[in-house]
Amino acid sequence: MLQLARRMGRAKPSAIMAVAEKAKSLKAAGRDIISFSIGVPNFLPAEHVYAAARDALGKDSGQYGSNRGSDALLDAFLKHIEATGLTGYTRANCSTGIGAKHVLYNLAEALLDEGDTIAYAVPYWTTYADIAEICNAKSLELPCPASQNYKLTPAQLDAALASKPKIFLFNNPNNPTGMVYTKDEISALADVLVKYPDTWIVTDDIYNRMVFDGLGYHNFVHFQPSLRDRVIFVDSLSKTYGMPGWRVGFMVGPELVAKALTTLNSNHITNIPEVVTAAAIAALTGPQDVPTSKNAEFQAKRDQVMAVMNSIPGVICPKPQGAFYVFPDISCAFGKSHDGKKIENDVDLCNLLLEAKGVACVPGSAFGEPRALRISYTCPTAQLPEGLKRFKEFFAELA
Ligand code: PLP
Numbered sequence: 001m002l003q004l005a006r007r008m009g010r011a012k013p014s015a016i017m018a019v020a021e022k023a024k025s026l027k028a029a030g031r032d033i034i035s036f037s038i039g040v041p042n043f044l045p046a047e048h049v050y051a052a053a054r055d056a057l058g059k060d061s062g063q064y065g066s067n068r069g070s071d072a073l074l075d076a077f078l079k080h081i082e083a084t085g086l087t088g089y090t091r092a093n094c095s096t097g098i099g100a101k102h103v104l105y106n107l108a109e110a111l112l113d114e115g116d117t118i119a120y121a122v123p124y125w126t127t128y129a130d131i132a133e134i135c136n137a138k139s140l141e142l143p144c145p146a147s148q149n150y151k152l153t154p155a156q157l158d159a160a161l162a163s164k165p166k167i168f169l170f171n172n173p174n175n176p177t178g179m180v181y182t183k184d185e186i187s188a189l190a191d192v193l194v195k196y197p198d199t200w201i202v203t204d205d206i207y208n209r210m211v212f213d214g215l216g217y218h219n220f221v222h223f224q225p226s227l228r229d230r231v232i233f234v235d236s237l238s239k240t241y242g243m244p245g246w247r248v249g250f251m252v253g254p255e256l257v258a259k260a261l262t263t264l265n266s267n268h269i270t271n272i273p274e275v276v277t278a279a280a281i282a283a284l285t286g287p288q289d290v291p292t293s294k295n296a297e298f299q300a301k302r303d304q305v306m307a308v309m310n311s312i313p314g315v316i317c318p319k320p321q322g323a324f325y326v327f328p329d330i331s332c333a334f335g336k337s338h339d340g341k342k343i344e345n346d347v348d349l350c351n352l353l354l355e356a357k358g359v360a361c362v363p364g365s366a367f368g369e370p371r372a373l374r375i376s377y378t379c380p381t382a383q384l385p386e387g388l389k390r391f392k393e394f395f396a397e398l399a
Contacts, residue, residue: 010133016126016362019350023360034387035379037360039175039325042378043242045283046290052282056275065271068262069096069250073277076284077235077250084208085222086233089252095261096272100206100236100249101127103261105134106268107167107232107251110260111200112137117165121152123327123367125175125204140165141368146329149318150177154188161196168199172217173207176367176374177327178302178320180211183218190220193227200257201227206236206249207323209291212299215321232257239323240291241283248272248280298324301377301384308388312395324378327364331371336398343398346370357390 019037027033068074074091081089097103108131112118118132119140132139142160144150152170161168170189173180181189193201201220208217220227232253238244251261265271272280283290305326309317314332333343338356343349346363350373354360364372375391377384 007134007136010136012130012133016366019354019360019362023354026354026358031358033354033358033360034383034390035360036375036377036387037362038378039239039323039376040244040378041239041242041294041324042380043290043294045242045246045279046286048286049241049243049279049282052286053275053279056278060274065274065277067266067271068258069094069272070274070277072281073272076281077252080284081233081235081252084217084219086219086252092255093252093258095251095258095265097249097251097261097265098247098269098272099238099244100204100234102247102269103234103236103249103251104128104202104204105131106261106264107202107234107257108132108135108137109264110257111167113166116167117163118167118169119160119165119199120169121150121171123150123174123176123364123369123372125171126366128169128171129368137166145369146316146318146327146372150174150179150327151181151185152189154192157189157192158195161192161199164196164198166200167202168193169202169204170220171204173205173211173320173322174325175207175323176325176362176364176369176372177318178323178325179318180215180320180322181218182215186218186220187223190223190227193220194224197230199230201231202234203231204234206234207239208235209240210295210298210324211322212295212302213321229254237280237283242290242294243279243283246276246279248276297381298377301381302326304384305375305377305388308392312392315395324376326375326377327367327369327372328375329372333395333398338394338398346373349373353391353394357394359387359390359394361391 023033023035074094112135114136117138117140120128121144122141211217221231234251236249309328315328317328338352350363362374
Protein backbone atom coordinates (compact mmCIF):
# COMPACT_ATOMS: atom_id res chain seq x y z
CA MET A 1 0.00 0.00 0.00
CA LEU A 2 1.23 3.50 -0.82
CA GLN A 3 1.90 5.45 2.38
CA LEU A 4 3.10 8.85 3.47
CA ALA A 5 6.23 9.07 5.60
CA ARG A 6 5.64 8.22 9.29
CA ARG A 7 6.48 11.80 10.28
CA MET A 8 3.31 13.00 8.54
CA GLY A 9 1.30 11.04 11.12
CA ARG A 10 2.74 13.44 13.67
CA ALA A 11 2.27 16.66 11.64
CA LYS A 12 -1.00 18.49 12.36
CA PRO A 13 -2.58 21.44 10.59
CA SER A 14 -2.46 24.68 12.62
CA ALA A 15 -5.15 24.93 15.34
CA ILE A 16 -5.13 28.70 14.92
CA MET A 17 -6.05 28.38 11.26
CA ALA A 18 -8.93 26.02 12.21
CA VAL A 19 -10.59 28.76 14.32
CA ALA A 20 -9.96 31.34 11.62
CA GLU A 21 -11.57 29.06 9.02
CA LYS A 22 -14.66 28.51 11.19
CA ALA A 23 -15.01 32.27 11.76
CA LYS A 24 -14.61 32.85 8.03
CA SER A 25 -17.35 30.39 7.11
CA LEU A 26 -19.75 31.93 9.67
CA LYS A 27 -18.99 35.34 8.20
CA ALA A 28 -19.62 34.03 4.68
CA ALA A 29 -22.99 32.76 5.96
CA GLY A 30 -23.88 36.34 6.93
CA ARG A 31 -22.96 36.36 10.67
CA ASP A 32 -21.46 39.45 12.23
CA ILE A 33 -18.07 38.09 13.34
CA ILE A 34 -15.34 39.89 15.24
CA SER A 35 -12.08 38.03 14.97
CA PHE A 36 -9.61 38.02 17.83
CA SER A 37 -8.06 34.89 16.42
CA ILE A 38 -5.28 35.51 13.91
CA GLY A 39 -1.99 37.05 14.92
CA VAL A 40 -1.45 39.29 11.93
CA PRO A 41 -0.81 43.03 12.01
CA ASN A 42 -3.77 45.18 10.95
CA PHE A 43 -1.64 47.51 8.86
CA LEU A 44 0.05 47.42 5.48
CA PRO A 45 3.73 47.99 4.79
CA ALA A 46 4.77 51.63 4.40
CA GLU A 47 4.54 53.21 0.96
CA HIS A 48 8.37 53.29 0.56
CA VAL A 49 8.35 49.47 0.84
CA TYR A 50 5.93 49.17 -2.09
CA ALA A 51 7.90 51.79 -4.04
CA ALA A 52 11.12 49.76 -3.61
CA ALA A 53 9.35 46.59 -4.75
CA ARG A 54 7.90 48.35 -7.84
CA ASP A 55 11.31 49.78 -8.66
CA ALA A 56 12.96 46.37 -8.28
CA LEU A 57 10.44 44.80 -10.67
CA GLY A 58 11.89 46.90 -13.47
CA LYS A 59 15.44 45.82 -12.60
CA ASP A 60 14.89 42.20 -11.61
CA SER A 61 17.67 40.00 -13.04
CA GLY A 62 15.42 36.94 -12.97
CA GLN A 63 18.45 34.93 -11.79
CA TYR A 64 19.07 32.75 -8.76
CA GLY A 65 20.37 34.73 -5.80
CA SER A 66 22.51 34.14 -2.71
CA ASN A 67 21.52 31.20 -0.48
CA ARG A 68 22.43 33.29 2.56
CA GLY A 69 20.63 36.46 1.43
CA SER A 70 22.03 39.32 -0.66
CA ASP A 71 24.89 41.33 0.86
CA ALA A 72 22.70 44.44 0.91
CA LEU A 73 19.93 42.60 2.75
CA LEU A 74 22.31 41.16 5.34
CA ASP A 75 23.89 44.59 5.87
CA ALA A 76 20.44 46.11 6.37
CA PHE A 77 19.59 43.41 8.88
CA LEU A 78 22.86 43.86 10.77
CA LYS A 79 22.23 47.59 11.04
CA HIS A 80 18.65 46.95 12.14
CA ILE A 81 19.62 44.65 15.01
CA GLU A 82 22.27 47.08 16.27
CA ALA A 83 19.36 49.12 17.63
CA THR A 84 18.45 46.01 19.63
CA GLY A 85 21.91 46.04 21.20
CA LEU A 86 23.17 43.12 19.11
CA THR A 87 26.44 44.46 17.74
CA GLY A 88 29.69 43.11 16.37
CA TYR A 89 28.19 40.51 14.05
CA THR A 90 29.11 40.17 10.36
CA ARG A 91 27.36 38.73 7.30
CA ALA A 92 28.98 35.38 8.11
CA ASN A 93 26.90 35.27 11.30
CA CYS A 94 23.62 35.66 9.37
CA SER A 95 21.26 33.63 7.27
CA THR A 96 17.74 34.19 5.99
CA GLY A 97 14.59 32.21 5.35
CA ILE A 98 11.05 32.39 4.04
CA GLY A 99 9.79 33.91 7.29
CA ALA A 100 10.96 33.16 10.84
CA LYS A 101 8.93 29.96 10.73
CA HIS A 102 11.19 28.66 7.99
CA VAL A 103 14.30 29.82 9.86
CA LEU A 104 13.09 27.88 12.92
CA TYR A 105 12.51 24.74 10.84
CA ASN A 106 15.97 25.16 9.33
CA LEU A 107 17.44 25.47 12.83
CA ALA A 108 15.68 22.31 13.94
CA GLU A 109 17.06 20.45 10.93
CA ALA A 110 20.53 21.85 11.47
CA LEU A 111 20.74 21.24 15.22
CA LEU A 112 18.52 18.27 16.13
CA ASP A 113 19.22 14.62 15.55
CA GLU A 114 16.39 12.14 15.96
CA GLY A 115 15.63 11.67 19.67
CA ASP A 116 17.35 14.90 20.78
CA THR A 117 15.48 17.13 23.22
CA ILE A 118 14.24 20.66 22.70
CA ALA A 119 13.17 22.53 25.84
CA TYR A 120 10.69 25.42 25.85
CA ALA A 121 8.28 27.20 28.16
CA VAL A 122 4.54 26.50 28.08
CA PRO A 123 2.45 28.31 26.83
CA TYR A 124 4.38 28.20 23.56
CA TRP A 125 3.84 29.30 19.98
CA THR A 126 2.08 26.28 18.40
CA THR A 127 4.74 25.63 15.79
CA TYR A 128 7.39 24.72 18.41
CA ALA A 129 5.66 21.49 19.33
CA ASP A 130 5.03 20.70 15.66
CA ILE A 131 8.67 21.27 14.72
CA ALA A 132 9.75 18.87 17.46
CA GLU A 133 7.22 16.28 16.29
CA ILE A 134 8.19 16.51 12.64
CA CYS A 135 11.92 16.27 13.47
CA ASN A 136 11.23 13.29 15.74
CA ALA A 137 12.77 15.20 18.63
CA LYS A 138 11.56 15.10 22.23
CA SER A 139 9.87 18.18 23.67
CA LEU A 140 10.74 19.15 27.23
CA GLU A 141 7.83 21.39 28.17
CA LEU A 142 8.35 23.77 31.09
CA PRO A 143 4.97 24.79 32.54
CA CYS A 144 4.61 28.52 33.23
CA PRO A 145 0.97 29.06 34.30
CA ALA A 146 -0.79 32.40 34.86
CA SER A 147 0.06 32.14 38.57
CA GLN A 148 3.73 32.74 37.64
CA ASN A 149 2.88 35.39 35.05
CA TYR A 150 3.50 32.87 32.24
CA LYS A 151 7.24 33.38 32.77
CA LEU A 152 10.02 30.86 33.18
CA THR A 153 11.96 31.12 36.45
CA PRO A 154 15.73 30.64 36.77
CA ALA A 155 15.13 27.61 39.02
CA GLN A 156 12.93 25.97 36.38
CA LEU A 157 15.50 26.65 33.69
CA ASP A 158 18.29 25.28 35.86
CA ALA A 159 16.40 22.05 36.48
CA ALA A 160 15.54 21.68 32.79
CA LEU A 161 19.07 22.31 31.50
CA ALA A 162 20.56 19.82 33.93
CA SER A 163 19.11 17.13 31.64
CA LYS A 164 21.19 18.63 28.77
CA PRO A 165 18.59 19.35 26.08
CA LYS A 166 20.14 20.05 22.68
CA ILE A 167 18.18 23.29 22.28
CA PHE A 168 16.56 25.73 24.66
CA LEU A 169 14.00 27.66 22.61
CA PHE A 170 12.97 30.96 24.12
CA ASN A 171 10.36 33.45 22.91
CA ASN A 172 10.32 37.06 24.13
CA PRO A 173 8.00 39.02 23.73
CA ASN A 174 5.80 35.99 23.85
CA ASN A 175 3.11 34.59 21.62
CA PRO A 176 0.49 33.71 22.97
CA THR A 177 0.86 35.55 26.31
CA GLY A 178 2.27 38.94 25.23
CA MET A 179 4.55 38.80 28.28
CA VAL A 180 7.93 40.52 28.11
CA TYR A 181 10.85 39.55 30.34
CA THR A 182 12.40 42.45 32.25
CA LYS A 183 16.10 43.28 32.17
CA ASP A 184 16.60 41.60 35.57
CA GLU A 185 14.69 38.49 34.53
CA ILE A 186 16.75 38.06 31.35
CA SER A 187 19.95 38.65 33.29
CA ALA A 188 19.00 36.00 35.87
CA LEU A 189 18.16 33.45 33.14
CA ALA A 190 21.45 34.28 31.38
CA ASP A 191 23.32 33.46 34.62
CA VAL A 192 21.79 29.98 34.46
CA LEU A 193 22.47 29.52 30.75
CA VAL A 194 26.24 30.03 31.14
CA LYS A 195 26.35 26.96 33.36
CA TYR A 196 25.24 24.63 30.55
CA PRO A 197 27.61 24.91 27.57
CA ASP A 198 26.14 21.93 25.69
CA THR A 199 22.79 23.55 24.95
CA TRP A 200 22.10 25.77 21.96
CA ILE A 201 19.92 28.78 22.78
CA VAL A 202 17.44 29.95 20.17
CA THR A 203 15.78 33.29 20.97
CA ASP A 204 12.71 33.64 18.77
CA ASP A 205 12.29 37.34 19.36
CA ILE A 206 10.32 38.45 16.31
CA TYR A 207 8.21 40.87 18.42
CA ASN A 208 11.30 42.65 19.80
CA ARG A 209 10.13 46.04 18.46
CA MET A 210 6.70 45.65 20.00
CA VAL A 211 7.43 46.35 23.66
CA PHE A 212 5.31 48.72 25.77
CA ASP A 213 5.48 50.70 29.00
CA GLY A 214 9.11 51.70 28.30
CA LEU A 215 10.23 48.18 29.25
CA GLY A 216 12.76 47.68 26.42
CA TYR A 217 13.93 44.48 24.77
CA HIS A 218 16.78 42.44 26.29
CA ASN A 219 18.70 39.44 25.05
CA PHE A 220 20.86 36.98 27.03
CA VAL A 221 24.01 38.08 25.20
CA HIS A 222 23.62 41.60 26.61
CA PHE A 223 24.36 40.17 30.07
CA GLN A 224 26.61 37.20 29.30
CA PRO A 225 28.66 37.98 26.18
CA SER A 226 30.18 34.47 26.21
CA LEU A 227 26.75 33.17 25.19
CA ARG A 228 27.32 34.62 21.71
CA ASP A 229 28.93 31.28 20.85
CA ARG A 230 25.58 29.55 21.15
CA VAL A 231 22.74 32.10 21.11
CA ILE A 232 20.87 32.21 17.82
CA PHE A 233 18.65 35.28 17.52
CA VAL A 234 15.68 34.94 15.16
CA ASP A 235 13.85 37.94 13.71
CA SER A 236 11.27 38.60 11.01
CA LEU A 237 9.70 41.42 9.05
CA SER A 238 6.19 39.94 9.37
CA LYS A 239 4.86 41.70 12.45
CA THR A 240 7.17 44.70 12.77
CA TYR A 241 6.60 46.03 9.27
CA GLY A 242 3.15 44.61 8.50
CA MET A 243 4.67 42.17 6.00
CA PRO A 244 3.56 38.64 7.00
CA GLY A 245 2.86 37.59 3.42
CA TRP A 246 6.22 38.81 2.11
CA ARG A 247 7.94 36.00 4.03
CA VAL A 248 11.26 37.34 5.22
CA GLY A 249 13.00 35.94 8.31
CA PHE A 250 16.55 36.13 9.61
CA MET A 251 18.96 34.66 12.10
CA VAL A 252 22.17 35.95 13.59
CA GLY A 253 24.43 33.72 15.64
CA PRO A 254 27.51 31.52 15.43
CA GLU A 255 29.06 31.28 11.93
CA LEU A 256 28.80 27.49 12.02
CA VAL A 257 25.03 27.67 12.41
CA ALA A 258 24.57 30.45 9.84
CA LYS A 259 26.56 28.38 7.36
CA ALA A 260 24.47 25.27 8.06
CA LEU A 261 21.24 27.19 7.43
CA THR A 262 22.66 28.59 4.23
CA THR A 263 23.49 25.04 3.09
CA LEU A 264 19.91 24.00 3.86
CA ASN A 265 18.64 26.99 1.86
CA SER A 266 20.75 25.85 -1.08
CA ASN A 267 18.79 22.60 -0.99
CA HIS A 268 15.35 24.04 -0.17
CA ILE A 269 14.51 27.53 -1.26
CA THR A 270 17.72 28.70 -2.96
CA ASN A 271 17.07 32.36 -2.25
CA ILE A 272 14.67 35.08 -1.17
CA PRO A 273 13.35 36.61 -4.44
CA GLU A 274 14.96 39.84 -5.64
CA VAL A 275 11.78 41.93 -5.47
CA VAL A 276 11.08 40.79 -1.91
CA THR A 277 14.70 41.49 -1.00
CA ALA A 278 14.36 45.07 -2.25
CA ALA A 279 11.16 45.56 -0.23
CA ALA A 280 12.81 44.09 2.87
CA ILE A 281 15.83 46.41 2.57
CA ALA A 282 13.49 49.39 2.22
CA ALA A 283 11.54 48.33 5.32
CA LEU A 284 14.69 47.82 7.40
CA THR A 285 16.54 50.96 6.33
CA GLY A 286 13.72 53.40 5.54
CA PRO A 287 11.71 55.61 7.91
CA GLN A 288 10.70 53.63 10.99
CA ASP A 289 7.34 55.36 11.60
CA VAL A 290 5.43 52.13 11.07
CA PRO A 291 6.71 50.12 14.04
CA THR A 292 7.06 53.22 16.21
CA SER A 293 3.56 54.64 15.74
CA LYS A 294 1.90 51.20 15.85
CA ASN A 295 3.29 50.53 19.30
CA ALA A 296 1.32 53.42 20.79
CA GLU A 297 -1.83 52.08 19.10
CA PHE A 298 -1.25 48.53 20.35
CA GLN A 299 -0.50 49.69 23.88
CA ALA A 300 -3.82 51.59 23.96
CA LYS A 301 -5.65 48.49 22.67
CA ARG A 302 -3.89 46.32 25.25
CA ASP A 303 -5.21 48.66 27.94
CA GLN A 304 -8.78 48.35 26.62
CA VAL A 305 -8.57 44.55 26.62
CA MET A 306 -7.04 44.46 30.11
CA ALA A 307 -9.75 46.73 31.54
CA VAL A 308 -12.37 44.23 30.43
CA MET A 309 -10.39 41.14 31.54
CA ASN A 310 -9.90 42.66 34.99
CA SER A 311 -13.63 43.34 35.26
CA ILE A 312 -14.74 39.72 34.73
CA PRO A 313 -14.95 37.83 38.03
CA GLY A 314 -12.79 34.70 38.06
CA VAL A 315 -10.75 35.52 34.96
CA ILE A 316 -7.01 35.71 35.74
CA CYS A 317 -5.03 37.78 33.31
CA PRO A 318 -1.37 38.76 33.76
CA LYS A 319 -0.76 42.11 32.07
CA PRO A 320 1.09 41.70 28.77
CA GLN A 321 3.71 44.27 27.83
CA GLY A 322 4.38 43.44 24.21
CA ALA A 323 3.31 41.86 20.90
CA PHE A 324 -0.48 42.07 20.38
CA TYR A 325 -1.87 39.24 22.46
CA VAL A 326 -3.68 38.84 25.76
CA PHE A 327 -3.95 35.38 27.29
CA PRO A 328 -6.56 35.21 30.06
CA ASP A 329 -6.97 32.11 32.20
CA ILE A 330 -10.68 31.42 31.76
CA SER A 331 -10.83 28.11 33.64
CA CYS A 332 -13.36 29.73 36.04
CA ALA A 333 -15.95 29.00 33.31
CA PHE A 334 -15.31 25.25 33.19
CA GLY A 335 -18.24 23.26 34.50
CA LYS A 336 -20.66 26.15 33.86
CA SER A 337 -23.16 26.45 31.00
CA HIS A 338 -24.04 29.06 28.42
CA ASP A 339 -27.62 28.97 27.18
CA GLY A 340 -27.93 25.42 28.52
CA LYS A 341 -24.75 24.25 26.79
CA LYS A 342 -22.07 22.90 29.11
CA ILE A 343 -18.50 24.19 28.97
CA GLU A 344 -16.04 21.41 29.77
CA ASN A 345 -12.90 23.03 28.44
CA ASP A 346 -11.27 25.85 26.43
CA VAL A 347 -12.39 24.43 23.08
CA ASP A 348 -16.04 24.29 24.20
CA LEU A 349 -15.78 27.84 25.47
CA CYS A 350 -14.27 29.19 22.23
CA ASN A 351 -16.85 27.35 20.12
CA LEU A 352 -19.77 28.68 22.17
CA LEU A 353 -18.34 32.19 22.25
CA LEU A 354 -18.08 32.13 18.47
CA GLU A 355 -21.53 30.65 17.94
CA ALA A 356 -23.37 32.76 20.53
CA LYS A 357 -21.56 36.07 20.26
CA GLY A 358 -19.68 35.93 16.97
CA VAL A 359 -16.33 36.47 18.73
CA ALA A 360 -13.44 34.27 17.57
CA CYS A 361 -10.60 33.48 20.00
CA VAL A 362 -8.03 30.66 19.90
CA PRO A 363 -8.29 27.94 22.59
CA GLY A 364 -5.26 27.91 24.87
CA SER A 365 -4.72 24.20 24.24
CA ALA A 366 -3.33 25.20 20.84
CA PHE A 367 -0.47 26.70 22.87
CA GLY A 368 -0.22 23.91 25.45
CA GLU A 369 -2.28 25.77 28.11
CA PRO A 370 -5.89 24.50 28.12
CA ARG A 371 -6.95 26.79 30.98
CA ALA A 372 -6.67 29.89 28.80
CA LEU A 373 -7.58 31.40 25.44
CA ARG A 374 -5.74 33.84 23.21
CA ILE A 375 -7.09 37.22 22.22
CA SER A 376 -5.23 38.87 19.37
CA TYR A 377 -6.25 42.53 19.36
CA THR A 378 -5.17 43.44 15.84
CA CYS A 379 -8.78 43.71 14.65
CA PRO A 380 -9.87 47.15 13.34
CA THR A 381 -9.74 49.58 16.29
CA ALA A 382 -13.44 50.42 15.93
CA GLN A 383 -14.41 46.74 16.36
CA LEU A 384 -12.49 46.19 19.58
CA PRO A 385 -14.98 47.70 22.08
CA GLU A 386 -17.89 45.77 20.54
CA GLY A 387 -15.92 42.49 20.59
CA LEU A 388 -14.95 43.05 24.22
CA LYS A 389 -18.53 43.97 25.17
CA ARG A 390 -19.75 40.66 23.72
CA PHE A 391 -16.93 38.77 25.46
CA LYS A 392 -17.96 40.24 28.81
CA GLU A 393 -21.66 39.55 28.16
CA PHE A 394 -20.84 35.91 27.44
CA PHE A 395 -19.20 35.50 30.86
CA ALA A 396 -22.03 37.36 32.59
CA GLU A 397 -24.52 34.90 31.02
CA LEU A 398 -22.78 31.78 32.36
CA ALA A 399 -24.83 29.74 34.77
N1 PLP B 1 7.68 33.08 16.06
C1 PLP B 1 6.59 33.51 16.72
C2 PLP B 1 6.64 33.60 18.21
C3 PLP B 1 5.42 33.87 16.02
O1 PLP B 1 4.36 34.32 16.68
C4 PLP B 1 5.41 33.75 14.60
C5 PLP B 1 4.21 34.06 13.83
O2 PLP B 1 3.11 34.19 14.31
C6 PLP B 1 6.58 33.32 13.97
C7 PLP B 1 7.70 32.98 14.72
C8 PLP B 1 6.65 33.18 12.47
O3 PLP B 1 6.79 34.40 11.84
P1 PLP B 1 7.01 34.49 10.28
O4 PLP B 1 5.78 35.15 9.72
O5 PLP B 1 8.23 35.34 10.11
O6 PLP B 1 7.20 33.14 9.74
